[in-house]
Amino acid sequence: MSETLVVNEVYLSLQGESTFAGLPCIFVRLTACNLRCSYCDTAYAFTEGVKRTLGDVRAEIDRLAESYSGVSAIGTLPVVPIPGAAGGHRLPLVEFTGGEPLLQPRAVGLMRDLCDAGYTVLVETSGAHDIGVLDRRVRRIMDLKSPSSGEVARNRWENVALLRETDEVKFVLGTWQDYEWMKGVLSDHRIHRQCPVLVSWVAPLSPEQRHASLKSVPPGHVAISRKELADRIIEDRLPVRFQLQMHKYVWSPEARGV
Secondary structure, eight states, X not given: OXXXXXXXXXXXXXXXXXXXXXXXXXXXXXXXXSOOOTTOSOGGGGTOOEEEEHHHHHHHHHHHHHTXXXXXXXXXXXXXXETTEEEEEESOEEEEESSOGGGSTHHHHHHHHHHHTTOOEEEEEOSSSOGGGSOTTSEEEEEOOOGGGTOGGGOOGGGGGGOOTTOEEEEEEOBHHHHHHHHHHHHHHOGGGTSOEEEEEOOOOOTTTOOTTSOOOOTTOOBOOHHHHHHHHHHTTOOXXXXXXXXXXXXXXXOSOO
16 A cells, blocks of 8 residues: 555645745645644644645645756756755745645655655654654754643643754744743753754734644733834843745735645
């Protein structure tokens, strides 16, 4: 029997976050997640998906990337310099997201095969699973779940020791309590000395995005605004990259496949 993945969607768009923001990227969104973060905006991926063979998923990635294989509209090969990649890499990137990609072990082999084929592969993971199973060439963008997510106890702190300079760690912050917690984590673990640290603000969910299974923000938390978060990062001189979810400003926040 052919090996399969349960896939929510595969599409070509622009990377909306991370140090790769703005670059063309093929997204492979896998189904299922074992966390229920209070701010999750992709709850549709908890259960929606279709079983597909690895070969079928790989073929769709190659098909979407095919238009980038020749000379671009401005007469040059679509290659960009990427930190840690000698000579840069052709576009588009490929990102595995979810849901939680590491819940499907067969995805690990597909990521390795895509690296072998010359793709730059990213994976967005919750930080609740062992990132050491991934090929060293995969660029791991790992969340550390903040207290307001309701899932802070699920952080797998052993992953911190596995981080490399090509990885990235993301904090999604929605309250003042989250911000103070993040400062403590940076002070205790010095993650910013291992890899880039990303800080995102929790965008309010629309009624269509709010899933009944999501955790509640713990009692006593006080919301922090986007401006307050940015101002405080500057005031405290934190060595982090503040980021916005670019795709939500280009397309509707509820739009899928973007």
